[in-house]
Amino acid sequence: MTFKSSHLNPLSQLVELKTHLLDDAEGQSQSLVVELRANPQEVEDKIGTISVEIREATLALDISGMEIVPKTRIGQSETAVPALREVHRETTIATVRASSEGGKAGVSVGITASGPEAGVQLGVAASDSSSASITRRDTEMIKDVFHPVRAQSGDRWKVSMENGGALDATFLDGDVLCKLSRVKGANLVGVESRIVVKQKHINVKLDADKGFLSLRFPRSANQAKIMKVLINKSLNDKSGNADFAGEITFSKSSSCDED
Structure with a gap:
């Protein structure tokens, strides 16, 4: 033809x-x-x-x-073909640890009617804390052919x-x-x-x-x-x-x- x-x-x-x-x-x-x-x-x-x-x-x-x-x-667009996608995600995971310890002892001296009284007082206090964070990033790609x-x-x-x-x-x-x-x-x-x-x-x-x-x-x-x-x-x-x-x-x- x-x-x-x-x-x-x-x-x-x-x-x-x-x-x-x-x-x-x-x-x-x-x-x-x-x-x-x-x-x-x-x-x-x-x-x-x-x-x-x-x-x-x-x-x-x-x-x-x-x-x-x-x-x-x-x-012609291929609608039946899965697209490759790209998406950026960011996740932050935070952890905190805290602890405390305390002790107490005392000494005191005093005079009372019934007789001498002595006392000793000692005080001890301690604390500890910590924190941490983890960031996780995921990537997903989107490709659209022009x-x-x-x-x-x-x-x-x-x-x-x-x-x-x-x-x-x-x-x-x-x-x-x-x-x-x-x-x-x-x-x-x-x-x-x-x-x-x-x-x-x-x-x-x-x-x-x-x-x-x-x-x-x-x-x-x-x-x-x-x-x-x-x-x-x-x-x-x-x-x-x-x-x-x-x-x-x-x-x-x-x-x-x-x-």
Whole structure:
């Protein structure tokens, strides 16, 4: 089976996506090979220069006439495998020992009516105390493997950095995202992949054209909010999307059966 690929990356310096469907050696399934890169970038627009950072993106698949082979998704969490945990505990055991000893003897001298009376009194007292503490430390390790491209439900993958910062890496470089098998009797066979970003995951900074601002926007408390929406719509327009519904599709890549 031969597949033809096409890519749409209007903002390739910000996000670049390329996909290819390749037959496996056994001929029973196809591998979806993906290249995905994302970096902070400056975008030129009529309102000025926009500095753009993406903190999180979604790689979404629209699959026709095929289905994903189980246990072939990249970034799949192994929930059935016990996790190695590490927890620090500290226990202090304290012991106290105390003892005391006392003795008493006395000597006294006195004169009474009945005759001389003598007495001697001696006093001896002793005490001893000690304490000790033992500290015990136990270690238990937790290891959670971070997946920059993590499989999710709905044929989607979450793309993020471990530190939660702006996407700035090659996330997939000819890696197999998943394997697919053809559905019996299907006529149209292929996969369209998209990089979709929610507005809340985009950081933007505008170096505005002063003339544009003075002509189009009155000074108001909501100016910053209006500008942010406008910037996102501008990027959405550059990405080839006519409508804006709170998320932007930055890249598309299709791989379809030529037959």
